[in-house]
Protein backbone atom coordinates (compact mmCIF):
# COMPACT_ATOMS: atom_id res chain seq x y z
CA UNK A 563 0.00 0.00 0.00
CA UNK A 564 1.31 3.42 -0.79
CA UNK A 565 1.76 5.98 1.92
CA UNK A 566 -0.27 8.76 0.43
CA UNK A 567 -1.81 7.78 -2.89
CA UNK A 568 -5.57 7.60 -2.98
CA UNK A 569 -6.09 9.46 0.28
CA UNK A 570 -7.18 12.88 -0.77
CA UNK A 571 -9.44 14.57 1.79
CA UNK A 572 -11.51 17.64 1.00
CA UNK A 573 -9.64 20.42 -0.72
CA UNK A 574 -7.50 22.61 1.50
CA UNK A 575 -9.47 25.49 2.87
CA UNK A 576 -12.82 23.91 1.98
CA UNK A 577 -15.69 24.58 4.36
CA UNK A 578 -16.75 21.89 6.79
CA UNK A 579 -14.85 19.70 9.22
CA UNK A 580 -11.17 18.92 8.64
CA UNK A 581 -10.50 15.87 6.51
CA UNK A 582 -10.02 12.56 8.28
CA UNK A 583 -6.69 12.24 6.54
CA UNK A 584 -4.62 13.93 3.90
CA UNK A 585 -3.11 17.39 4.08
CA UNK A 586 -4.77 19.47 6.74
CA UNK A 587 -5.99 16.49 8.72
CA UNK A 588 -5.16 16.08 12.37
CA UNK A 589 -3.03 13.00 12.99
CA UNK A 590 -4.68 10.16 14.86
CA UNK A 591 -3.60 11.33 18.30
CA UNK A 592 -4.73 14.91 17.89
CA UNK A 593 -8.14 14.34 19.41
CA UNK A 594 -6.49 14.05 22.83
CA UNK A 595 -5.12 17.54 22.67
CA UNK A 596 -7.00 19.73 25.14
CA UNK A 597 -6.02 23.07 23.69
CA UNK A 598 -8.32 24.50 21.05
CA UNK A 599 -5.34 25.61 19.01
CA UNK A 600 -4.18 22.04 18.92
CA UNK A 601 -7.17 20.94 16.94
CA UNK A 602 -6.90 23.57 14.26
CA UNK A 603 -5.82 22.53 10.82
CA UNK A 604 -2.85 24.31 9.31
CA UNK A 605 -5.26 26.34 7.16
CA UNK A 606 -7.01 27.68 10.25
CA UNK A 607 -3.92 28.77 12.12
CA UNK A 608 -2.53 32.24 12.30
CA UNK A 609 0.31 32.29 9.79
CA UNK A 610 3.61 31.61 11.46
CA UNK A 611 6.25 34.18 11.96
CA UNK A 612 7.03 37.20 14.07
CA UNK A 613 5.68 35.44 17.12
CA UNK A 614 2.20 34.87 15.67
CA UNK A 615 2.01 31.23 16.71
CA UNK A 616 2.06 32.02 20.42
CA UNK A 617 -1.52 33.35 20.19
CA UNK A 618 -4.73 31.48 19.81
CA UNK A 619 -7.26 32.90 17.33
CA UNK A 620 -9.19 34.41 20.26
CA UNK A 621 -6.14 36.47 21.14
CA UNK A 622 -5.33 34.54 24.31
CA UNK A 623 -1.72 33.62 24.93
CA UNK A 624 -1.08 29.91 24.55
CA UNK A 625 -0.19 28.31 27.86
CA UNK A 626 3.02 26.30 27.79
CA UNK A 627 2.39 22.59 27.76
CA UNK A 628 5.84 22.12 29.26
CA UNK A 629 7.20 24.54 31.82
CA UNK A 630 10.46 23.71 33.55
CA UNK A 631 11.59 25.94 36.37
CA UNK A 632 14.91 26.06 38.09
CA UNK A 633 16.18 22.72 36.88
CA UNK A 634 19.53 21.60 38.31
CA UNK A 635 21.30 18.47 37.18
CA UNK A 636 24.67 17.07 38.15
CA UNK A 637 26.51 13.96 37.15
CA UNK A 638 28.47 13.13 40.26
CA UNK A 639 30.62 16.17 41.01
CA UNK A 640 29.95 17.78 37.64
CA UNK A 641 27.07 20.21 37.57
CA UNK A 642 25.66 20.30 34.04
CA UNK A 643 22.40 22.25 34.33
CA UNK A 644 22.07 25.31 36.54
CA UNK A 645 18.71 26.74 37.46
CA UNK A 646 17.32 26.20 33.96
CA UNK A 647 13.90 27.54 32.99
CA UNK A 648 12.44 26.25 29.75
CA UNK A 649 8.99 26.32 28.15
CA UNK A 650 7.42 24.71 25.11
CA UNK A 651 4.05 25.79 23.75
CA UNK A 652 1.54 24.01 21.55
CA UNK A 653 1.68 25.16 17.94
CA UNK A 654 5.25 26.37 18.25
CA UNK A 655 8.69 25.16 17.34
CA UNK A 656 11.15 26.00 20.09
CA UNK A 657 14.74 25.69 18.95
CA UNK A 658 17.13 24.60 21.68
CA UNK A 659 20.58 25.84 20.80
CA UNK A 660 23.95 25.89 22.50
CA UNK A 661 27.56 25.01 21.95
CA UNK A 662 28.91 21.49 22.30
CA UNK A 663 28.59 20.48 25.92
CA UNK A 664 26.16 23.29 26.79
CA UNK A 665 23.68 20.76 28.19
CA UNK A 666 21.07 20.42 25.43
CA UNK A 667 20.98 16.63 25.42
CA UNK A 668 21.00 16.51 29.20
CA UNK A 669 18.02 18.88 29.33
CA UNK A 670 16.18 16.81 26.74
CA UNK A 671 16.90 13.65 28.70
CA UNK A 672 15.46 15.31 31.80
CA UNK A 673 12.36 16.24 29.78
CA UNK A 674 12.05 12.68 28.50
CA UNK A 675 12.40 11.09 31.92
CA UNK A 676 15.74 9.45 31.13
CA UNK A 677 17.68 11.53 33.63
CA UNK A 678 16.03 12.49 36.90
CA UNK A 679 16.98 16.08 37.70
CA UNK A 680 18.23 17.06 41.12
CA UNK A 681 15.98 20.00 41.85
CA UNK A 682 13.49 22.24 40.10
CA UNK A 683 9.88 21.98 39.01
CA UNK A 684 8.41 20.14 36.07
CA UNK A 685 5.01 21.57 35.13
CA UNK A 686 2.76 19.96 32.52
CA UNK A 687 -0.24 22.05 31.50
CA UNK A 688 0.66 24.15 34.50
CA UNK A 689 0.42 21.22 36.91
CA UNK A 690 3.48 19.88 38.76
CA UNK A 691 4.22 16.34 37.65
CA UNK A 692 6.86 13.74 38.31
CA UNK A 693 8.51 12.42 35.14
CA UNK A 694 10.98 9.84 36.36
CA UNK A 695 11.01 7.44 33.42
CA UNK A 696 10.51 7.43 29.65
CA UNK A 697 7.27 5.58 30.32
CA UNK A 698 6.03 8.44 32.51
CA UNK A 699 7.00 10.92 29.80
CA UNK A 700 5.23 8.88 27.12
CA UNK A 701 2.11 8.74 29.26
CA UNK A 702 1.98 12.54 29.17
CA UNK A 703 2.43 12.53 25.40
CA UNK A 704 6.15 13.31 25.24
CA UNK A 705 8.18 11.65 22.51
CA UNK A 706 11.88 12.16 21.96
CA UNK A 707 13.42 11.39 18.57
CA UNK A 708 17.08 10.82 19.33
CA UNK A 709 19.80 11.31 16.77
CA UNK A 710 20.31 7.59 16.28
CA UNK A 711 16.55 7.30 15.46
CA UNK A 712 16.43 3.80 16.98
CA UNK A 713 14.96 2.24 13.83
CA UNK A 714 15.38 -1.44 12.97
CA UNK A 715 16.96 -1.80 9.55
CA UNK A 716 15.49 -5.21 8.84
CA UNK A 717 11.91 -4.22 9.62
CA UNK A 718 9.53 -2.30 7.38
CA UNK A 719 8.04 1.13 8.05
CA UNK A 720 4.86 -0.18 9.69
CA UNK A 721 6.79 -2.58 11.91
CA UNK A 722 9.11 0.22 12.97
CA UNK A 723 6.29 2.64 13.70
CA UNK A 724 4.57 0.13 15.98
CA UNK A 725 7.68 -1.50 17.40
CA UNK A 726 7.01 -2.50 21.00
CA UNK A 727 3.45 -1.12 20.82
CA UNK A 728 1.96 -3.45 18.24
CA UNK A 729 -1.78 -3.60 17.73
CA UNK A 730 -3.37 -6.98 18.25
CA UNK A 731 -6.66 -8.51 17.40
CA UNK A 732 -6.94 -11.33 19.89
CA UNK A 733 -3.71 -13.30 19.84
CA UNK A 734 -2.56 -12.12 16.41
CA UNK A 735 -1.08 -8.86 15.19
CA UNK A 736 -3.61 -6.61 13.49
CA UNK A 737 -1.50 -5.87 10.44
CA UNK A 738 -4.32 -4.18 8.56
CA UNK A 739 -5.07 -1.72 11.36
CA UNK A 740 -1.38 -0.92 11.83
CA UNK A 741 -0.83 -0.44 8.12
CA UNK A 742 -3.85 1.83 7.81
CA UNK A 743 -2.80 3.91 10.79
CA UNK A 744 0.75 4.21 9.44
CA UNK A 745 -0.59 5.38 6.08
CA UNK A 746 -3.03 7.78 7.73
CA UNK A 747 -0.35 9.28 9.94
CA UNK A 748 2.13 9.78 7.10
CA UNK A 749 -0.62 11.16 4.93
CA UNK A 750 -1.81 13.58 7.63
CA UNK A 751 1.75 14.84 7.83
CA UNK A 752 1.71 15.31 4.04
CA UNK A 753 4.54 12.83 3.64
CA UNK A 754 4.65 11.73 0.04
CA UNK A 755 8.21 10.56 -0.35
CA UNK A 756 7.59 6.96 0.72
CA UNK A 757 6.70 4.50 -2.03
CA UNK A 758 5.23 1.95 0.34
CA UNK A 759 4.85 1.58 4.08
CA UNK A 760 5.97 -2.01 3.59
CA UNK A 761 9.45 -0.92 2.50
CA UNK A 762 12.25 -1.99 4.77
CA UNK A 763 13.99 0.82 6.58
CA UNK A 764 17.33 -0.38 5.17
CA UNK A 765 16.11 0.77 1.75
CA UNK A 766 15.25 4.31 2.90
CA UNK A 767 17.26 7.50 2.56
CA UNK A 768 18.39 9.48 5.60
CA UNK A 769 15.53 11.94 5.21
CA UNK A 770 12.98 9.16 4.85
CA UNK A 771 14.30 7.48 8.00
CA UNK A 772 14.00 10.72 9.88
CA UNK A 773 10.44 11.01 8.60
CA UNK A 774 9.58 7.51 9.83
CA UNK A 775 11.04 8.28 13.25
CA UNK A 776 9.03 11.52 13.45
CA UNK A 777 5.83 9.83 12.25
CA UNK A 778 6.33 7.13 14.87
CA UNK A 779 6.69 9.83 17.50
CA UNK A 780 3.37 11.49 16.62
CA UNK A 781 1.47 8.22 16.40
CA UNK A 782 0.96 7.97 20.13
CA UNK A 783 -1.25 10.85 21.19
CA UNK A 784 1.86 12.98 21.36
CA UNK A 785 1.68 16.53 22.57
CA UNK A 786 5.35 17.36 22.74
CA UNK A 787 7.91 16.04 20.30
CA UNK A 788 11.60 16.64 20.85
CA UNK A 789 13.83 16.27 17.80
CA UNK A 790 17.57 16.00 18.36
CA UNK A 791 19.37 17.36 15.30
CA UNK A 792 16.93 15.86 12.77
CA UNK A 793 18.76 17.35 9.79
CA UNK A 794 22.31 16.79 11.00
CA UNK A 795 23.24 14.20 8.38
CA UNK A 796 20.99 15.33 5.54
CA UNK A 797 21.63 17.08 2.25
CA UNK A 798 19.96 20.30 1.18
CA UNK A 799 16.76 18.88 -0.31
CA UNK A 800 16.15 16.36 2.44
CA UNK A 801 16.85 18.97 5.10
CA UNK A 802 14.19 21.13 3.50
CA UNK A 803 11.67 18.28 3.56
CA UNK A 804 12.39 17.48 7.20
CA UNK A 805 12.12 21.15 8.21
CA UNK A 806 8.78 21.39 6.43
CA UNK A 807 7.65 18.33 8.34
CA UNK A 808 8.83 19.88 11.61
CA UNK A 809 6.82 22.98 10.80
CA UNK A 810 3.73 20.94 9.99
CA UNK A 811 3.92 19.21 13.37
CA UNK A 812 3.68 22.57 15.07
CA UNK A 813 1.00 23.82 12.70
CA UNK A 814 -1.09 20.82 13.72
CA UNK A 815 -0.88 21.92 17.33
CA UNK A 816 2.05 19.96 18.71
CA UNK A 817 4.70 21.57 20.83
CA UNK A 818 7.99 20.87 19.07
CA UNK A 819 11.46 21.22 20.54
CA UNK A 820 14.20 21.21 17.94
CA UNK A 821 17.84 20.85 18.87
CA UNK A 822 20.02 22.26 16.14
CA UNK A 823 23.45 23.71 15.56
CA UNK A 824 22.39 25.10 12.20
CA UNK A 825 21.28 28.73 12.48
CA UNK A 826 19.68 28.71 9.04
CA UNK A 827 17.48 25.79 10.06
CA UNK A 828 16.69 27.43 13.40
CA UNK A 829 15.60 30.67 11.78
CA UNK A 830 13.75 28.88 9.00
CA UNK A 831 11.47 26.90 11.26
CA UNK A 832 11.37 28.12 14.86
CA UNK A 833 9.03 30.46 16.71
CA UNK A 834 11.27 30.75 19.74
CA UNK A 835 14.90 30.15 20.50
CA UNK A 836 16.21 28.90 23.84
CA UNK A 837 19.97 29.36 24.12
CA UNK A 838 21.92 27.33 26.65
CA UNK A 839 25.34 28.54 27.68
CA UNK A 840 27.50 26.41 29.96
CA UNK A 841 24.44 24.74 31.40
CA UNK A 842 22.51 27.94 32.02
CA UNK A 843 19.59 29.24 30.01
CA UNK A 844 21.10 32.39 28.57
CA UNK A 845 17.80 33.49 27.02
CA UNK A 846 14.56 32.17 25.59
CA UNK A 847 13.40 34.65 22.99
CA UNK A 848 11.02 35.03 20.10
CA UNK A 849 12.82 34.18 16.86
CA UNK A 850 11.38 37.27 15.23
CA UNK A 851 13.06 39.50 17.77
CA UNK A 852 16.65 38.37 17.37
CA UNK A 853 19.25 38.23 14.64
CA UNK A 854 21.60 35.40 13.71
CA UNK A 855 24.45 37.39 15.20
CA UNK A 856 22.67 37.81 18.53
CA UNK A 857 21.92 34.11 18.74
CA UNK A 858 25.51 33.23 17.94
CA UNK A 859 26.62 35.61 20.70
CA UNK A 860 24.17 34.03 23.15
CA UNK A 861 25.58 30.62 22.26
CA UNK A 862 29.22 31.62 22.49
CA UNK A 863 29.21 34.09 25.38
CA UNK A 864 25.84 33.75 27.09
CA UNK A 865 24.75 37.28 26.27
CA UNK A 866 24.19 39.72 23.46
CA UNK A 867 23.54 43.37 24.18
CA UNK A 868 20.69 43.45 26.67
CA UNK A 869 19.88 39.81 26.07
CA UNK A 870 21.11 36.91 28.07
CA UNK A 871 22.88 36.19 31.29
CA UNK A 872 24.24 39.00 33.43
CA UNK A 873 27.95 39.54 33.01
CA UNK A 874 28.66 38.41 36.52
CA UNK A 875 27.15 34.96 35.93
CA UNK A 876 29.45 32.73 37.91
CA UNK A 877 30.51 30.58 34.99
CA UNK A 878 34.15 30.78 34.00
CA UNK A 879 34.48 31.83 30.35
CA UNK A 880 35.52 29.01 28.07
CA UNK A 881 34.84 26.35 30.66
CA UNK A 882 32.77 23.29 30.03
CA UNK A 883 30.44 21.94 32.63
CA UNK A 884 31.58 23.27 35.97
CA UNK A 885 31.99 21.32 39.18
CA UNK A 886 28.96 21.23 41.40
CA UNK A 887 29.26 23.47 44.46
CA UNK A 888 27.69 21.06 46.84
CA UNK A 889 26.02 17.70 47.09
CA UNK A 890 23.29 17.05 44.53
CA UNK A 891 19.87 17.96 45.85
Ligand SMILES: Nc1ncnc2c1ncn2[C@@H]1O[C@H](COP(=O)(O)OP(=O)(O)OP(=O)(O)O)[C@@H](O)[C@H]1O
Nearest residue numbers: 637642660661662663664665666667668669882883
Ligand atom coordinates in the same frame (compact mmCIF):
# COMPACT_ATOMS: atom_id res chain seq x y z
N1 LIG B 1 26.11 10.66 31.76
C1 LIG B 1 26.97 11.65 31.95
N2 LIG B 1 27.92 11.58 32.90
C2 LIG B 1 28.78 12.60 33.12
N3 LIG B 1 28.79 13.73 32.39
C3 LIG B 1 27.88 13.87 31.43
C4 LIG B 1 26.93 12.84 31.15
N4 LIG B 1 26.15 13.26 30.13
C5 LIG B 1 26.60 14.48 29.79
N5 LIG B 1 27.63 14.84 30.57
C6 LIG B 1 28.36 16.11 30.50
O1 LIG B 1 27.41 17.13 30.52
C7 LIG B 1 27.82 18.21 29.71
C8 LIG B 1 26.69 18.55 28.76
O2 LIG B 1 26.56 17.47 27.82
P1 LIG B 1 25.37 17.40 26.79
O3 LIG B 1 25.53 16.15 25.99
O4 LIG B 1 24.10 17.62 27.49
O5 LIG B 1 25.68 18.68 25.89
P2 LIG B 1 25.10 19.10 24.48
O6 LIG B 1 24.75 20.54 24.59
O7 LIG B 1 24.02 18.17 24.08
O8 LIG B 1 26.37 18.92 23.55
P3 LIG B 1 26.50 18.47 22.03
O9 LIG B 1 25.98 19.59 21.19
O10 LIG B 1 27.97 18.30 21.87
O11 LIG B 1 25.75 17.19 21.85
C9 LIG B 1 29.10 17.76 29.02
O12 LIG B 1 30.19 18.34 29.72
C10 LIG B 1 29.08 16.27 29.18
O13 LIG B 1 30.38 15.75 29.25
